[in-house]
Amino acid sequence: MPAGSPVIEDAPRRAAVQLDGVTKKFGGSVALHEAWLKIPSGEFMTLLGPSGCGKTTLLNLVAGFLDTDGGEIFIDGTLVTETPAHKREIGIVFQNYALFPHMDVAKNIGYGLRMRGVPKAEIARRVEQALALVKLTGYADRRPRQLSGGQQQRVALARALVIRPKVLLLDEPFSALDKNLRGSMQVELKEIQRELGVTTIFVTHDQGEALSMSDRIAVMSAGRIRQIATPDEIYRRPADRFVASFVGDVNVLKARLGSRQSSEAVATVGGIPVIVPAGPLNDVASGAAIDLFVRPEHIQLAPAGEAGTLRGTVSTHIFQGGHVDVYVEAPALSRDRILVRLPGVDAITRWPVGGQVGLRFGTTDLTAFPVEGDPA
Amino acid sequence: MRQPLPQRLLGISGKLLIAAILGFIILPAVVVTIAAFNSKAILTFPPSAYSFRWFERAVSYGDFKKGFQAGLTVTLWASTIALVVGAAFAFAINRYQFKFKRALEGLLLSPLIVPHFTIGLGLLMLAAQTGLPRGYPLIVFCHVVLVLPFVMRCAYISLQNLDTRLELAAASLGASPLKILLTVTLPLLVPGLVSGWLFAAILSFNEFTASLFVTTQATQTLPVAMYNYVREYADPTLAALSVIYIVVTAVLLSLANAYLGLGKVLNVEQGR
Amino acid sequence: MTRRPFLGWFVSPAGLVALGLAAALAAVFQYSLRAYIPGSLDVGGFTLGNFADLLKPIYGSAFLQTVALCFETAVITLLLGYPLAYALVRTRNKALKSVILIIAVTPLFLGEVVRTYSWMIVLGNNGFINSVLMGLGLIQKPVQFMFTSFGVVVALVHVTLPVMVIMLAAALSHIDRDYEKAAESLGAGPIRAFLTVTLPLSMPGIIAGVTTAFAWTFSAFATPQLIGGGRVNTISTLVYQLGFASFNFPFAATLSVAGLALTLVVLALLKRVMRPLEKLGEH
Numbered sequence: 001m002p003a004g005s006p007v008i009e010d011a012p013r014r015a016a017v018q019l020d021g022v023t024k025k026f027g028g029s030v031a032l033h034e035a036w037l038k039i040p041s042g043e044f045m046t047l048l049g050p051s052g053c054g055k056t057t058l059l060n061l062v063a064g065f066l067d068t069d070g071g072e073i074f075i076d077g078t079l080v081t082e083t084p085a086h087k088r089e090i091g092i093v094f095q096n097y098a099l100f101p102h103m104d105v106a107k108n109i110g111y112g113l114r115m116r117g118v119p120k121a122e123i124a125r126r127v128e129q130a131l132a133l134v135k136l137t138g139y140a141d142r143r144p145r146q147l148s149g150g151q152q153q154r155v156a157l158a159r160a161l162v163i164r165p166k167v168l169l170l171d172e173p174f175s176a177l178d179k180n181l182r183g184s185m186q187v188e189l190k191e192i193q194r195e196l197g198v199t200t201i202f203v204t205h206d207q208g209e210a211l212s213m214s215d216r217i218a219v220m221s222a223g224r225i226r227q228i229a230t231p232d233e234i235y236r237r238p239a240d241r242f243v244a245s246f247v248g249d250v251n252v253l254k255a256r257l258g259s260r261q262s263s264e265a266v267a268t269v270g271g272i273p274v275i276v277p278a279g280p281l282n283d284v285a286s287g288a289a290i291d292l293f294v295r296p297e298h299i300q301l302a303p304a305g306e307a308g309t310l311r312g313t314v315s316t317h318i319f320q321g322g323h324v325d326v327y328v329e330a331p332a333l334s335r336d337r338i339l340v341r342l343p344g345v346d347a348i349t350r351w352p353v354g355g356q357v358g359l360r361f362g363t364t365d366l367t368a369f370p371v372e373g374d375p376a
Numbered sequence: 377m378r379q380p381l382p383q384r385l386l387g388i389s390g391k392l393l394i395a396a397i398l399g400f401i402i403l404p405a406v407v408v409t410i411a412a413f414n415s416k417a418i419l420t421f422p423p424s425a426y427s428f429r430w431f432e433r434a435v436s437y438g439d440f441k442k443g444f445q446a447g448l449t450v451t452l453w454a455s456t457i458a459l460v461v462g463a464a465f466a467f468a469i470n471r472y473q474f475k476f477k478r479a480l481e482g483l484l485l486s487p488l489i490v491p492h493f494t495i496g497l498g499l500l501m502l503a504a505q506t507g508l509p510r511g512y513p514l515i516v517f518c519h520v521v522l523v524l525p526f527v528m529r530c531a532y533i534s535l536q537n538l539d540t541r542l543e544l545a546a547a548s549l550g551a552s553p554l555k556i557l558l559t560v561t562l563p564l565l566v567p568g569l570v571s572g573w574l575f576a577a578i579l580s581f582n583e584f585t586a587s588l589f590v591t592t593q594a595t596q597t598l599p600v601a602m603y604n605y606v607r608e609y610a611d612p613t614l615a616a617l618s619v620i621y622i623v624v625t626a627v628l629l630s631l632a633n634a635y636l637g638l639g640k641v642l643n644v645e646q647g648r
Numbered sequence: 649m650t651r652r653p654f655l656g657w658f659v660s661p662a663g664l665v666a667l668g669l670a671a672a673l674a675a676v677f678q679y680s681l682r683a684y685i686p687g688s689l690d691v692g693g694f695t696l697g698n699f700a701d702l703l704k705p706i707y708g709s710a711f712l713q714t715v716a717l718c719f720e721t722a723v724i725t726l727l728l729g730y731p732l733a734y735a736l737v738r739t740r741n742k743a744l745k746s747v748i749l750i751i752a753v754t755p756l757f758l759g760e761v762v763r764t765y766s767w768m769i770v771l772g773n774n775g776f777i778n779s780v781l782m783g784l785g786l787i788q789k790p791v792q793f794m795f796t797s798f799g800v801v802v803a804l805v806h807v808t809l810p811v812m813v814i815m816l817a818a819a820l821s822h823i824d825r826d827y828e829k830a831a832e833s834l835g836a837g838p839i840r841a842f843l844t845v846t847l848p849l850s851m852p853g854i855i856a857g858v859t860t861a862f863a864w865t866f867s868a869f870a871t872p873q874l875i876g877g878g879r880v881n882t883i884s885t886l887v888y889q890l891g892f893a894s895f896n897f898p899f900a901a902t903l904s905v906a907g908l909a910l911t912l913v914v915l916a917l918l919k920r921v922m923r924p925l926e927k928l929g930e931h
Binding site: 492626 | 655658661665670671674675689728732735746748749751753754755761762769783806809838863867869883887888897904911
Binding site: 063064065084085086087088089090091092094096098100101102111112115116159160163169 | 539541542544545546547548549550551552553555556559560563564
């Protein structure tokens with residue numbers, strides 16, 4: 001799927017958020033280049049990319065904190081490009097939660113309702129409901145600084161949700177939490193999101209978070225959306241080199257393009273043929289050098305010299321708890337050491353450091369791209 | 377852990393040095409306090425007898441009473457106006473780009489460098505040429521100009537320490553710019569603004585050099601009245617008044633320190 | 649955000665104040681170019697004669713004396729202020745911190761008249777220091793402090809010390825204590841660590857402090873007037889005498905303009921001289 005073009009033409013539901021060629025410049029540099037994005041109602045959409053890729057800029061444009069330099073933004077079918085932030089009906093949870101330090105929890109959560117002139121009794125009722133939703137009943141009169149990081153995040157979430165926003169924006173909400181808490185908050189947030197069915201845009205640089213939580217992911221780099229797809233597709237069918245190497249671990253091997261059919265091509269790595277999608281290789285001549293991208297779990301180890309395998313030397317093991325990462329040197333295949341991910345501890349004893357091994361590649365889920373520097 | 381001898385000597389001499397410098401700072405206050413209780417009109421050390429008579433004279437002396445009232449009037453107006461003008465301008469400086477921003481900021485901060493006597497002289501001449509009376513408005517304006525840099529600094533530091541995401545959060549929750557200002561920005565700036573006002577008030581109340589130029593016999597502020605007194609009399613009345621000054625100022629600053637955190641306001645503390 | 653709510657409301661009052669200040673400064677410039685009519689408060693036509701009068705020896709020596717006073721005061725203030733600021737920032741004892749802060753800062757808010765008067769009592773011939781020294785039999789007749797530039801410098805140092813401490817402490821508080829620890833862990837003694845790490849990093853504060861001390865001393869009037877007693881002439885005392893004793897406002901304005909120019913030149917030079925030092929702090 002070519003980058004930067006409208007996608008999901010057959011969206012079953014109405015788009016809750018739609019960006020039509022939205023561009024943002026800071027001074028001379030383009031922070032966001034013609035972003036096209038359609039998010040159906042109720043979807044959990046993740047903007048994934050390294051810092052400076054434009055994902056936060058995109059979020060701020062949807063929120064109305066920044067003005068666009070081109071393109072249009074629609075929320076719930078309504079054009080909001082010129083609408084100020086406070087009239088856009090969005091909820092947002094910031095990285096540092098941005099709880100008002102001079103208000104207690106109930107005042108924080110009720111703030112948006114007070115701004116809307118909701119009667120006092122109803123505010124109290126809805127704040128109570130929101131507190132129950134995030135499991136903080138009884139915390140109404142605490143001050144934000146008396147709460148733990150996880151509790152502060154729940155308050156921030158309740159504050160954003162209580163106004164029944166048309167879209168919920170999450171700006172790296174887990175990055176301030178420690179690792180254990182992060183996992184449970186992710187599950188909880190996903191549950192609440194599904195229960196309320198609120199359209200959500202989630203910004204993160206953590207590909208693990210993106211893969212585990214999203215309905216779809218938009219991978220971004222250098223101000224452009226590189227691919228919009230489901231987590232599974234992003235992982236198994238990355239659209240370009242950047243997506244392939246940013247999402248998940250990947251080995252880049254030297255290979256050659258063989259024959260090409262309509263949608264599939266045959267590549268050879270160390271003389272062994274493998275099947276890859278032909279799309280990214282349209283401009284590559286048969287017989288030219290290409291880079292083969294192989295996930296570490298799609299390589300198996302076999303005794304050296306076994307038929308259909310390529311030779312390498314084990315250089316290091318890293319024990320990872322549930323699995324073992326084995327690094328194999330094979331200068332003919334790759335400049336870097338090749339990472340092989342094997343389940344079970346016995347891999348350490350079975351493939352000792354310094355030993356010769358055979359590398360066998362799976363036949364599915366391989367992708368190949370033109371060699372770096374060639375036009376993509 | 378026991379430190380080696382040279383380091384301990386360094387530590388001890390450092391402490392003595394600090395004590396000596398603090399002593400230098402306190403010395404005049406101590407001496408003036410002793411002098412204030414001297415019962416004789418001519419100062420001697422140590423005083424041969426003690427009394428409160430100079431305190432009584434200090435608070436009943438007509439020029440001081442008038443000077444106090446005039447000074448207080450000027451101070452309340454000047455520090456309040458400076459607070460409003462300075463805080464609003466600091467907000468604009470902190471948030472927006474606009475024409476002549478740097479020039480305007482530079483001009484308003486210039487009283488930190490331009491001598492007070494030059495500003496006083498300039499306002500005096502301006503009044504003379506335009507026919508403006510040398511009344512309270514002129515003195516108040518003069519004080520606003522002089523204390524504005526301090527108010528701006530206090531407000532600016534508070535604004536820098538304010539997390540702008542709080543305002544964005546408020547906007548996302550439906551608060552209009554005016555509502556954000558009233559419900560989020562201002563309440564969070566209050567400590568900084570209160571200390572800015574307090575600094576402005578203390579500085580204005582004590583301002584002397586420029587006031588000497590722009591006040592008249594009828595509008596002279598307390599420092600001007602004190603200056604005129606010390607040129608005419610040598611008795612310890614002024615010592616008594618100085619003691620009152622020192623005590624009131626120290627109490628105000630201690631309160632400011634306890635309630636507002638003087639260190640934070642002056643930006644001399646780690647951590648924001 | 650490109651939206652700028654309240655911009656006009658927030659800037660225009662400050663703009664009005666700036667306008668008034670600019671008008672006042674313009675008035676000084678304008679007067680400095682006017683002829684003096686003795687015995688009258690009105691001024692004559694435009695002339696450059698006032699600036700020619702600046703070349704008279706009495707004014708030259710006043711300028712020199714003022715600059716010398718400012719330099720001495722700034723340097724001594726720096727030497728006294730640095731240890732105090734360092735102690736203020738580095739002490740972990742909260743009560744001690746508050747005490748140092750209050751003592752160091754209170755004089756800033758006392759005003760020139762109170763402080764100068766206090767120093768007159770300390771330094772006078774019948775004052776505290778002379779009484780103590782004579783009482784101890786160390787001297788037979790009083791040492792002359794009043795009406796000397798030494799006395800003026802002592803009192804001026806006292807005036808500028810608080811602001812110096814505040815500026816140095818602000819700079820020092822932003823230097824992580826870990827830099828010193830790192831230097832010490834690398835084998836530098838505490839003095840070496842201070843000289844090679846903390847001192848260079850605090851250069852911006854030193855420059856700000858010295859600059860402000862210089863400008864304040866230049867602006868001081870009550871101290872040189874009362875402690876100098878007419879024997880220590882500075883620009884400020886001359887401006888006052890010209891204005892209020894002989895009503896020669898044009899020449900008072902000329903002296904002010906020249907003084908302002910001198911301040912700006914000296915501060916620019918100071919910045920230039922200290923810039924290489926400031927670079928030390930950028931590593």
